[in-house]
Amino acid sequence: MTINEANIAIVGATGLVGGKTLEVLAERGHYPEKLSLFASERSAGKRIAFNSREFIVEPLSSAEGKRFDIAIFAAGSAVSREWAPRFAKAGAVVIDKSSAWRDDPECPLVVPQVNEAALDSIPKGIVASPNCSTSGLVIALKPLFDSFGKPRFIFVATYQSVSGAGRGGNEALSRQRAGEDFCGIFPRPIHDNLIPVIGKIDGDGFNEEETKLCSETRKILGMSDLQLTATAVRVPVMVSHSEAVTIVFEDEVTAEKAERALESAPGLRLYRLPDFPTPLEAAGIDDVLVGRIRNTRGDARILSMFISFDNLRRGAATNAVDLMECIARRLF
Numbered sequence: 170m171t172i173n174e175a176n177i178a179i180v181g182a183t184g185l186v187g188g189k190t191l192e193v194l195a196e197r198g199h200y201p202e203k204l205s206l207f208a209s210e211r212s213a214g215k216r217i218a219f220n221s222r223e224f225i226v227e228p229l230s231s232a233e234g235k236r237f238d239i240a241i242f243a244a245g246s247a248v249s250r251e252w253a254p255r256f257a258k259a260g261a262v263v264i265d266k267s268s269a270w271r272d273d274p275e276c277p278l279v280v281p282q283v284n285e286a287a288l289d290s291i292p293k294g295i296v297a298s299p300n301c302s303t304s305g306l307v308i309a310l311k312p313l314f315d316s317f318g319k320p321r322f323i324f325v326a327t328y329q330s331v332s333g334a335g336r337g338g339n340e341a342l343s344r345q346r347a348g349e350d351f352c353g354i355f356p357r358p359i360h361d362n363l364i365p366v367i368g369k370i371d372g373d374g375f376n377e378e379e380t381k382l383c384s385e386t387r388k389i390l391g392m393s394d395l396q397l398t399a400t401a402v403r404v405p406v407m408v409s410h411s412e413a414v415t416i417v418f419e420d421e422v423t424a425e426k427a428e429r430a431l432e433s434a435p436g437l438r439l440y441r442l443p444d445f446p447t448p449l450e451a452a453g454i455d456d457v458l459v460g461r462i463r464n465t466r467g468d469a470r471i472l473s474m475f476i477s478f479d480n481l482r483r484g485a486a487t488n489a490v491d492l493m494e495c496i497a498r499r500l501f
């Protein structure tokens with residue numbers, strides 16, 4: 170069987186990630202004959218054009234009892250917690266974009282370029298796809314770790330676009346840009362501003378996004394004791410996340426050596442100084458752009474870099490479709 174012959178479901182098809190997933194499927198030439206698009210009751214009956222056909226969005230409740238081969242979930246954690254096990258029990262392999270299953274030891278958390286082998290065991294029938302800010306980071310870290318070993322410490326500061334928060338994020342920035350007094354889903358205005366809090370803050374002072382970035386990076390790279398810390402910041406950019414990353418290695422890793430390790434790594438596009446990546450250049454493509462590679466003056470064990478990547482593609486839809494292709498190769 171091929172993906173085109175399989176029974177495929179997309180849950181959250183009316184959202185930013187669901188819509189981008191359909192785009193990426195089409196770009197890769199995947200036009201499943203049996204495709205079901207689900208969303209909430211609010212969207213039931215909406216029409217979505219795909220492959221010169223019109224699909225009617227169904228309420229998720231109508232999926233009860235139906236069997237799919239592969240289901241991509243992009244409808245938030247609460248929906249995934251309730252529905253992913255039901256889809257899996259009925260025979261689907263679920264690819265979940267939410268945070269619901271990422272910490273579950275029985276659910277692999279996978280970015281295929283980095284840890285495809287984790288797909289060898291899917292005991293619950295659910296494969297988790299990481300947070301958008303983690304997806305780009307691990308692709309940039311992996312070739313460095315392969316060449317230079319596990320580092321002593323990693324510091325990450327993120328610059329995350331509003332679309333990382335879904336349609337509500339885009340709406341808030343668009344309306345504020347148009348002069349409206351409307352914070353929407355954000356705790357403060359985001360236009361002409363930035364917000365150094367993404368999600369709830371825990372007792373140690375870290376917000377949810379920072380905690381997810383650290384724990385997911387450890388799980389994907391298979392390094393439970395990897396030392397890293399993050400500051401996650403929402404910025405008034407529509408699409409693409411960026412991250413300033415500083416890595417303290419055990420031994421010297423010159424910028425030249427690091428560039429050599431990164432230049433041919435899968436999924437990466439290297440920018441050599443004086444060129445540099447920006448979120449605008451990353452928007453609409455799948456590669457993680459990496460540049461500004463430099464050592465701290467006087468200590469070549471410390472390496473800094475700046476990465477930008479499209480959070481909706483690299484951080485979500487593209488990883489989901491990559492996972493679908495890997496799972497289809499194993500299943501069919």
Ligand SMILES: NC(=O)c1ccc[n+]([C@@H]2O[C@H](COP(=O)([O-])OP(=O)(O)OC[C@H]3O[C@@H](n4cnc5c(N)ncnc54)[C@H](OP(=O)(O)O)[C@@H]3O)[C@@H](O)[C@H]2O)c1
Nearest residue numbers: 181183184185186208209212243244245267301333335336
């Ligand atoms: N945005 C990103 O960059 C990004 C990156 C990685 C992971 N993710 C994760 O991907 C998921 C989707 O994010 P998004 O950005 O696409 O959000 P979004 O634009 O807000 O879309 C949410 C989708 O979920 C559906 N939905 C909401 N409640 C539902 C319910 N009770 N039953 C069925 N469907 C329901 C919505 O349907 P209606 O249209 O009917 O409301 C919509 O299709 C989230 O878990 C998010 O954390 C997002």
